[in-house]
Amino acid sequence: EAGVAQSPRYKIIEKRQSVAFWCNPISGHATLYWYQQILGQGPKLLIQFQNNGVVDDSQLPKDRFSAERLKGVDSTLKIQPAKLEDSAVYLCASGRIRDSSYEQYFGPGTRLTVT
Protein backbone atom coordinates (compact mmCIF):
# COMPACT_ATOMS: atom_id res chain seq x y z
CA GLU A 1 0.00 0.00 0.00
CA ALA A 2 1.48 3.35 -1.03
CA GLY A 3 1.79 5.92 1.73
CA VAL A 4 0.74 9.53 1.95
CA ALA A 5 2.65 11.62 -0.58
CA GLN A 6 3.58 15.27 -0.10
CA SER A 7 5.44 17.79 -2.20
CA PRO A 8 7.61 19.71 -2.14
CA ARG A 9 9.71 18.34 0.72
CA TYR A 10 11.41 21.66 1.36
CA LYS A 11 10.57 25.24 0.52
CA ILE A 12 12.28 28.52 1.31
CA ILE A 13 10.45 31.76 0.62
CA GLU A 14 10.62 35.37 1.70
CA LYS A 15 7.95 36.88 3.91
CA ARG A 16 4.92 38.20 2.09
CA GLN A 17 5.38 35.66 -0.71
CA SER A 18 2.87 32.90 -1.35
CA VAL A 19 3.42 29.14 -1.25
CA ALA A 20 1.40 26.00 -1.91
CA PHE A 21 1.77 22.46 -0.66
CA TRP A 22 0.30 19.33 -2.20
CA CYS A 23 -0.86 16.09 -0.59
CA ASN A 24 -2.02 12.80 -2.06
CA PRO A 25 -3.58 10.57 0.62
CA ILE A 26 -3.67 6.81 0.76
CA SER A 27 -6.17 5.48 -1.73
CA GLY A 28 -9.61 5.01 -0.26
CA HIS A 29 -9.02 7.15 2.83
CA ALA A 30 -11.95 9.50 3.20
CA THR A 31 -10.44 11.73 5.86
CA LEU A 32 -7.52 14.05 5.22
CA TYR A 33 -5.74 16.32 7.71
CA TRP A 34 -3.26 19.17 7.48
CA TYR A 35 -1.12 19.83 10.53
CA GLN A 36 1.42 22.51 11.34
CA GLN A 37 4.38 21.42 13.45
CA ILE A 38 6.60 24.18 14.76
CA LEU A 39 10.06 23.11 15.90
CA GLY A 40 9.94 21.56 19.36
CA GLN A 41 6.15 21.27 19.43
CA GLY A 42 3.59 18.64 18.62
CA PRO A 43 1.53 18.84 15.43
CA LYS A 44 -1.38 21.27 15.51
CA LEU A 45 -4.42 20.53 13.40
CA LEU A 46 -5.09 23.20 10.77
CA ILE A 47 -7.92 21.61 8.81
CA GLN A 48 -9.72 18.30 8.52
CA PHE A 49 -11.61 17.12 5.42
CA GLN A 50 -14.10 14.31 5.13
CA ASN A 51 -14.17 13.50 1.41
CA ASN A 52 -14.24 17.01 -0.08
CA GLY A 53 -16.08 18.68 2.79
CA VAL A 54 -14.47 20.57 5.67
CA VAL A 55 -15.08 19.01 9.10
CA ASP A 56 -12.92 21.31 11.23
CA ASP A 57 -10.94 24.42 10.29
CA SER A 58 -11.21 26.22 13.62
CA GLN A 59 -7.42 26.62 13.96
CA LEU A 60 -6.75 27.64 10.36
CA PRO A 61 -5.68 31.31 10.07
CA LYS A 62 -8.18 32.04 7.37
CA ASP A 63 -6.85 35.50 6.60
CA ARG A 64 -3.77 33.93 5.06
CA PHE A 65 -4.24 30.16 4.87
CA SER A 66 -6.58 28.30 2.54
CA ALA A 67 -7.03 24.64 1.69
CA GLU A 68 -9.08 22.64 -0.72
CA ARG A 69 -9.67 19.02 -1.51
CA LEU A 70 -11.13 18.68 -4.95
CA LYS A 71 -12.95 15.46 -5.83
CA GLY A 72 -12.25 14.15 -2.34
CA VAL A 73 -8.73 12.94 -3.16
CA ASP A 74 -5.71 15.27 -3.45
CA SER A 75 -5.46 18.40 -1.36
CA THR A 76 -3.55 21.66 -1.50
CA LEU A 77 -2.72 24.03 1.33
CA LYS A 78 -1.83 27.62 0.46
CA ILE A 79 -0.32 30.44 2.46
CA GLN A 80 -0.62 33.99 1.15
CA PRO A 81 1.12 36.13 2.29
CA ALA A 82 3.59 34.18 4.40
CA LYS A 83 4.90 35.44 7.72
CA LEU A 84 8.09 34.54 9.58
CA GLU A 85 6.06 32.61 12.18
CA ASP A 86 4.75 30.30 9.46
CA SER A 87 8.14 28.56 9.39
CA ALA A 88 7.28 24.98 10.30
CA VAL A 89 6.80 21.49 8.96
CA TYR A 90 3.42 20.99 7.32
CA LEU A 91 2.21 17.45 7.69
CA CYS A 92 -0.56 15.80 5.75
CA ALA A 93 -2.29 12.71 7.10
CA SER A 94 -5.10 10.50 5.97
CA GLY A 95 -7.22 8.23 8.10
CA ARG A 96 -9.21 5.05 7.99
CA ILE A 97 -11.00 2.64 10.27
CA ARG A 98 -9.01 -0.44 11.18
CA ASP A 99 -9.97 -3.14 13.65
CA SER A 100 -12.99 -1.13 14.73
CA SER A 101 -10.80 1.84 15.48
CA TYR A 102 -9.54 4.85 13.63
CA GLU A 103 -5.90 5.45 12.65
CA GLN A 104 -3.99 8.20 10.98
CA TYR A 105 -1.17 7.73 8.48
CA PHE A 106 1.27 10.57 7.93
CA GLY A 107 3.23 11.83 4.98
CA PRO A 108 6.89 12.93 5.26
CA GLY A 109 5.96 16.59 5.58
CA THR A 110 7.00 19.81 3.87
CA ARG A 111 9.54 21.93 5.72
CA LEU A 112 8.82 25.62 5.12
CA THR A 113 11.34 28.32 5.95
CA VAL A 114 10.19 31.92 5.71
CA THR A 115 13.02 34.48 5.67
Place this chain on the structure above:
Amino acid sequence: KQEVTQIPAALSVPEGENLVLNCSFTDSAIYNLQWFRQDPGKGLTSLLLIQSSQREQTSGRLNASLDKSSGRSTLYIAASQPGDSATYLCAVRRTGNQFYFGTGTSLTVIP
Protein backbone atom coordinates in the same frame (compact mmCIF):
# COMPACT_ATOMS: atom_id res chain seq x y z
CA LYS B 1 -10.47 22.04 25.06
CA GLN B 2 -8.26 18.96 25.20
CA GLU B 3 -4.71 19.58 26.48
CA VAL B 4 -2.09 16.86 26.05
CA THR B 5 1.18 16.97 27.97
CA GLN B 6 4.22 14.74 27.69
CA ILE B 7 6.89 14.36 30.33
CA PRO B 8 9.85 14.40 30.17
CA ALA B 9 10.54 16.65 27.19
CA ALA B 10 13.88 14.95 26.66
CA LEU B 11 15.44 11.74 27.92
CA SER B 12 18.88 10.22 27.50
CA VAL B 13 19.56 6.62 28.55
CA PRO B 14 22.33 4.04 28.02
CA GLU B 15 21.63 1.19 25.67
CA GLY B 16 19.82 -1.75 27.25
CA GLU B 17 17.87 0.23 29.81
CA ASN B 18 14.11 -0.03 30.18
CA LEU B 19 12.31 3.30 30.09
CA VAL B 20 8.89 4.88 30.47
CA LEU B 21 7.45 7.85 28.62
CA ASN B 22 4.42 9.65 30.01
CA CYS B 23 1.41 11.27 28.40
CA SER B 24 -1.42 13.03 30.22
CA PHE B 25 -4.63 14.54 28.88
CA THR B 26 -7.23 16.78 30.47
CA ASP B 27 -10.48 15.46 29.00
CA SER B 28 -11.13 11.76 29.59
CA ALA B 29 -13.86 11.60 26.91
CA ILE B 30 -11.62 10.06 24.29
CA TYR B 31 -12.11 7.31 21.73
CA ASN B 32 -8.54 6.16 21.59
CA LEU B 33 -4.94 7.14 22.16
CA GLN B 34 -2.14 6.63 19.68
CA TRP B 35 1.63 6.65 20.15
CA PHE B 36 3.80 7.80 17.28
CA ARG B 37 7.48 7.92 16.54
CA GLN B 38 9.02 10.80 14.60
CA ASP B 39 12.52 10.64 13.17
CA PRO B 40 14.30 13.89 12.22
CA GLY B 41 13.02 15.30 8.94
CA LYS B 42 10.38 12.64 8.59
CA GLY B 43 6.71 12.18 9.20
CA LEU B 44 5.08 10.28 12.03
CA THR B 45 5.00 6.50 12.25
CA SER B 46 2.25 4.86 14.27
CA LEU B 47 3.55 2.56 17.02
CA LEU B 48 0.54 1.56 19.08
CA LEU B 49 -3.14 2.42 19.28
CA ILE B 50 -5.16 1.83 22.44
CA GLN B 51 -8.92 1.98 22.31
CA SER B 52 -10.69 3.72 25.17
CA SER B 53 -12.04 0.37 26.38
CA GLN B 54 -8.58 -1.20 26.55
CA ARG B 55 -5.96 -1.03 29.27
CA GLU B 56 -2.86 -1.78 27.25
CA GLN B 57 -1.38 -2.79 23.91
CA THR B 58 1.90 -4.50 23.15
CA SER B 59 4.09 -4.66 20.08
CA GLY B 60 7.49 -6.26 20.39
CA ARG B 61 9.52 -4.34 22.97
CA LEU B 62 6.84 -1.66 23.28
CA ASN B 63 3.96 -1.66 25.73
CA ALA B 64 1.46 1.16 26.03
CA SER B 65 -1.03 1.49 28.88
CA LEU B 66 -4.07 3.69 29.24
CA ASP B 67 -5.86 4.89 32.37
CA LYS B 68 -8.68 6.95 30.94
CA SER B 69 -10.18 7.93 34.27
CA SER B 70 -6.97 9.56 35.44
CA GLY B 71 -6.11 10.92 31.97
CA ARG B 72 -2.81 9.13 31.67
CA SER B 73 -0.95 6.86 29.29
CA THR B 74 2.55 5.42 29.43
CA LEU B 75 4.79 3.97 26.75
CA TYR B 76 7.22 1.39 28.07
CA ILE B 77 10.26 0.53 25.97
CA ALA B 78 12.18 -2.56 27.03
CA ALA B 79 15.88 -3.12 26.40
CA SER B 80 16.38 0.17 24.59
CA GLN B 81 18.56 0.30 21.47
CA PRO B 82 20.28 3.20 19.68
CA GLY B 83 17.77 2.76 16.85
CA ASP B 84 15.02 3.76 19.29
CA SER B 85 16.39 7.30 19.33
CA ALA B 86 13.61 9.55 18.03
CA THR B 87 10.84 11.83 19.25
CA TYR B 88 7.81 10.04 20.65
CA LEU B 89 4.40 11.70 20.42
CA CYS B 90 1.08 10.71 21.88
CA ALA B 91 -2.24 11.79 20.38
CA VAL B 92 -5.77 11.43 21.73
CA ARG B 93 -8.77 11.09 19.49
CA ARG B 94 -12.03 12.79 20.33
CA THR B 95 -15.29 13.07 18.45
CA GLY B 96 -15.29 13.69 14.72
CA ASN B 97 -11.96 11.90 14.30
CA GLN B 98 -10.13 14.90 15.72
CA PHE B 99 -6.70 14.29 17.16
CA TYR B 100 -4.82 16.31 19.77
CA PHE B 101 -1.07 15.85 20.05
CA GLY B 102 1.34 16.24 22.92
CA THR B 103 4.61 18.14 22.57
CA GLY B 104 6.67 14.96 22.42
CA THR B 105 9.57 13.35 24.28
CA SER B 106 12.95 13.38 22.55
CA LEU B 107 14.70 10.10 23.33
CA THR B 108 18.42 9.46 22.90
CA VAL B 109 19.78 5.98 23.50
CA ILE B 110 23.53 6.04 24.01
CA PRO B 111 25.49 3.03 22.68
